[in-house]
Structures are given as structure tokens and as C-alpha cells.
Amino acid sequence: MAERKAIFITGGASGIGRAIALLFGQRGWFVGLGDVDKDGLRETEDQIGHGFVFSHVFDVRDREAWNGALDGFAIATGGRIDVLVNNAGIPLGGELIQNSTEEIERCLDINLKGVLFGAQAAYPHLVETAPGSCLLNTASAAGIYGTPGASVYSATKFGVRAVTESLDGEWAEYGIKVRSLMPGFIDTPLLEHATNRQSNEAIRQRVTDAGLEITPVGDVAQAAWDAVHGDKLHTTVGKSAKRLAFASRWLPGRLRKEMRSSARPMGK
Template sequence: MAGRMEGKVAFITGAARGQGRSHAVRLAEEGADIIAVDICETIPQLEGYYPGTTEDDLAETVKLVEKTGRRIVAEKADVRDIARLEQVVKQGVATLGGRLDAIIANAGIAIGNHWHGYSQDEWQVTIDINLTGVWNTVRASAPAMVDAGNGGSIVLVSSTNGMKAGPFAAPYNASKAGVTALAKTFAMELADHGIRANSIHPGPVDTPLGNRAGGGIQELDAENPGLLAMYSNWKKGNPAFMDPLEISNAILYLVSDESTWTTGLAMAVDGGTTVY
């Protein structure tokens, strides 16, 4: 039986590990060919916080996608560099048959601190990657989707913090709220081309970023105790962090033909964190 993404091509940022790798492999399992990018280096502002991705990480994503029998074009690229993204998309679309059906803007970072503890560089790099990087991703790739004339689906990876701001994450909150608004903007303005746009809002995910950000804020709670209750969810008796596959399966729905009437949606996959 044909997969739910058979004959389609998906562009995924931040694909070297974590959620991005999971999304690439899951869509490939359902028949998609993949264009994948990642910065493959440690960003200076994150040194000592959590390690960056490597070229070996991206090579492992390539191996796992190819194991499904699908093709992949994988390149080192920084989402802050729109010219590089345009170059990779052009190369990938040409190699994989001249079409682009799905865009998953997944690359992002998180730095936890008190509002007064952030340096200007930490604020700026978070906005540049998490918000401007998402804008660059769509600007660099959506024209190929429009030109192909097959419609398509854009998924912007936001966060629970993009729906309900949490403590000790001021720049992250601001960037992810902006991503939520961008998804609605793209949903309106690209509908005429048959292109859907939605945002997805993960709760705590078992990745290097998720584990460090989630664990690190425990240390910050002592100065202003009680605020971490805002991150609580209803998944009692379960692991504190979900498998990235939970998010990948939701993205699969949003980029497949099962969601042709789903656009402008902010979809939370968070165990109920954003319900109250």
C-alpha cells in the first residue's frame, strides 16, 4: 500500500538530530523524499549549555532516511543565511523531481534564564534563529512550492510557549509567539495557491534541547518559586519528556492529504499544558 507521502518532497530544517531527524525519518517511512539542512556546529551562545549538532549527526539522518528506501539531499546550512537556504532548496528540488510539497521549519534553540539575566547576544541569537530563521525558511522555499503548482503544506514548529508563555524563557517566548503569528499569516496569504500553513506546539520532548531547557529551569525556580507550575500537564505517571515521534506523527497529518481543510491551526501536542 502506498504511503501517506508517496511521491512527495519535504524540506526540513534542523534535521541532524532530535525532532528534525525524527520528522525526516517518519515522512520518509511514508514515502517522502527529503531535503534536509542543519547548522552542524555549536552556536557560541550555547557553549556550556547543550552541545550543537555535528556533520556526523546529519550523516546519521541521511543513513536512516536512505534505510527507508527514500532519497535525501542533506546540506550544512544556517537558517540565518537565506541565500544558503535558497541554494539548498534549488539544488534539492532539482535533484528530487522538480516539486516541493512540505516545508517543516523546525530549527530552533532555547536558553533558560531570568528575564534580567540574558545578555543582548542571547536575546538576539534566539530571535534570529527561532523567528527570523523560520521567516527565512519559508521565504527561501515557498516560491518553489508555488512554482510547482501542486499546493502543499507548511508546518512551523513553535512550542507550548508560543501559546502560553512560561517563566525563565523571555526570548524563547517572544520568538515562538512570533512563529505562531507567522503561520496564520502564511495560511491566509498562500491559500490562493492551495498551500496550507499551520503551527505545531510541542510540550517537553526528549531531545538535547528539550532535556537541557526543561531541566535547567528547575535551577531558576529558587529565585521566584511556584512559577514552574505553569508548565504542568495532565500526563501523570508518564515520562516527563515525550518521544519526538509524537510530534512527527502530528506533522505527518498536517503535511499529508488527510488535512486538506486544516490551515491556520495552532496544534498543541503537550499533554494538556496549554489547556489552562
């Protein structure tokens, strides 16, 4: 079995996925990338700048495509996958009554079902490199407390948190670590998206208007490194996420009042 460790990252064409890929690549890992964005994958490959990189264009909603992506990566690495990063995801904001059936189903399928499919596909590979292999899921601060104006997105991220906790128990006996990242608003291209199809307002503007900070994407990459090598189940990233985690645990009544009084649906 090859000595160089290997990590496969979905959503690797940009944003958090690209940042994680660059950091692990710089530190000598064989990097696998998955995304639907072929051009973005090429750009990430170029930025990694060495030959130990593999990319596969596929949709995380396709269970069979997962097998093809990970089997291909395992062949490229000489038979090992140490870490799978379930990172692919999309935003969806606005009041629930504004969200179309198509938007709701797409968000659920990519953000939650894609994570479940990834875990299933990764399991046989992670067993082979255990103990110490890791499934790392990108959740969100929206998985700490439900965000007004983002009910569907929050539901998916609560789901990712639940999957992480469930598999942490299920896979402990096999020596597979299961972890999640819970970032707040991160400086990635997703911030330029409209909150939903009925809105012309970009998420970045919504965040800025609310006075919330935007965390550098490199902070998430370092958090990913720490999560893979540490023993913490959930890792919050950014001041907003950390404040939310504290308030939800120690000041739940106050947090509820703040959410109810300051709620402004993201689609307005």
C-alpha cells in the same frame, strides 16, 4: 515532474527534525535535511536507510544560503518540494535580566528570522506543487502563553505562531497550506542543554522538578504528518500543551494566577 513527494526539514540532524524525517522517509517521501551539524545530518541519512535523501549544511540565519539549500534539493528531487518544515530552533531560559545580548540576538535570529527566511525561500517551490503543498512551522506551547523564565524563547514562538496565521491568510489563494506544531517538552537532546550561560541546570532537570511530562519525539513526528495532511492551523502536542491551550482559552484568569504563583525562573 517526479511523482515521489518531497519534504525539506531544517534542524534535521537530531530531535524533532530527525523524527519527522524518519517518519516521512518510511512512508516513501524524498527527504531533504538542513542543519549546521554535518555529523548529525549524516546520522539521520543513515537512519533513513534509502537513497531518496538529500542533506545540505547551512545556517537558517543566512538568507542566501536558504536559496542554495532549496534549489539544490529541488534539483535532486526532479523539480518538486511539497513541504518545507521550519524546525530549526534553540532554547533559551532564565530571567530576561540574566540573558546576554548575544543570547537574545541568537535566539531571535534562529527561531524567528530563520522561519521568515525559510518561508520566503520556500514560497516559489510550494507554489509549483500547490494545491496541497505545505509550510509547517515548529512553534511551541510557549507560543500559547508566555512562559515565566523564558521570555525571549516565548517571544520567538509567539512570533512563529503569528507568521503561521499571517501566511495562512496570505497564501490561501495559492493553495499553499500553512500550519504550526505546538509541542510541550519533547524528549530530544535539547533537554540536556543548560537554560542559559549563567545556569548549570539542564532543561530536563527543570522540567522534571516541575512535575511536567516529557513527550516522546515520535508523537511530534506523527503530529507533523497529520498537520501536513489535515486542515488544522495549530496542532498541540503533549498533555501540557493541550492543557495550556484549554486554560488560555477558557480559564485565562486562573492560568495567570498559576503562572504568577508557580513561576521559578529557568535559570535558577
